[in-house]
Amino acid sequence: MASLWEYANPRKFMDTSAWLLPWATGIAALCLVTGLVWGFFFTPDDFRQGSTVKIIFIHVPAAIMAINAWLMMLVASLIWVIRRHHVSALAAKAAAPVGMVFTMIALFTGAVWGQPMWGTWWEWDPRLTSFLILFLFYLGYMALWEAIDNPDSAADLTSVLCLVGSVFAVISRYALLFWNQGLHQGTTVSNAGVGVEEGVAPTFLYPLMISLTGFAFLFLALVLYRTRTEIRARRLKALIAQERMG
């Protein structure tokens, strides 16, 4: 049985990630600390929302990354299906728990923010419900990886699930809008640059952007780190299988 280790791709990945990882971690830590400290200590209260506006610095980046994580998994799954790069499949597997945690953060901080603002911990509005469904997709994806023994089959089946799930996620998004017009805020972040009154004011926007960068690099660092572990785990599995046969 050919050893995964002998493929050029994983070796190149291990080499590249070895020097990339410390940088990603460093930038992540720097941006997270800067963004969150700035946001928490050095921004004013909002006219309508009081000090709860400070939650924006974790809620929005977590929500954005929760979706980006799934998109990355989708791309990685496509690369696996088309090009059969093992690293790609393992990267998707590695990213799932991170995306799931970001989704949990978005849901939790959203609920905690929503309670004083809307008077309720939960509302079945399209955006919140989409995140709940996204959470379920992450769970299913991770569960399928765990349930299948053969690594290549697991990669194939979870890729198919990711593709089909993504289509349904888009369908669900529109279905939910039809089902219940939401009370969640519309897009305000992109409007900020235009200076629209509904947009996020610069006082909040800068720490928010820094925090978002922090979350993005944290995602990168965690995925790099976890993919390295997955590659090693595959190698371990191959060695154990060889031992059993030999």
Place this chain on the structure above:
Amino acid sequence: MIGLLRRDLALAIRAGGGFGLSLAFFLIFTTLVPFGIGPDTTVLSDIAPGILWLGALLACLLSLDRIFQLDWEDGTLDLIATSPVPLEGLASMKALAHWITTGLPLVAAAPALGLLLNLPGPAYPWLIASLALGTPALSAIGTFGAALTVGIKRGGLLLSLLVLPLYIPTLLFGALCVSRAATGQDATTPLVMLAGITAGVLAGLPFAAAAALRVNLR
């Protein structure tokens, strides 16, 4: 392919084939609802559309792991895979067989169960229409899920976890259609949406299911 369909139908109908169990579940589930929620008929008629749709959905869900299981275990699936019948065709026929033996009876039984839950009069035709249009999607999505998990021992729970989120759009529009009809509003838009989703699912998912089967049969 018709031969495959006939075979599945025959297997389902003979004793031990599981035919009728979904119907029984639908009935039991609907009966359970008032015990959980209370016998107030106003409340029941408000939630009847959703409960009927949920009951039909769960009844479909419970019979999904049988779709490929028996053929997988005795090697028939391998045989069919080597035959000239494309796996996409197999998946479609399996979904169709599931619908005929599970979905269709549910559509027929639903009005009777609607009476139990005090479903308002105007909603009945829409109940039948939405279930008739929606249950094929449930079967097709379920067949896809079954194809994904066919090789997994005791994969039934995982199958549910994977399939239920995919059921959400169909459930959403189906129940919305019936509840709008129940309150006298126009219910055509959700019905059309529902039909669109079913059409898309029927066109696309057999390919995904076939891909999954190919992986599992390697």
Place this chain on the structure above:
Amino acid sequence: MPDLGSYATEVLSAYAGTLILLAAIVVASVWKARQVRARLDEAETRRGRV
């Protein structure tokens, strides 16, 4: 600590919860990495390093 007013519990629990969840995924990742690394080194040694 800035004056969080009446929303102190909400804001603080949001931040605390987030930090806990982030710590959890980092710790879990490190723990798994260490475990796999250790077992891989063991297996490599058994195999005899080439």
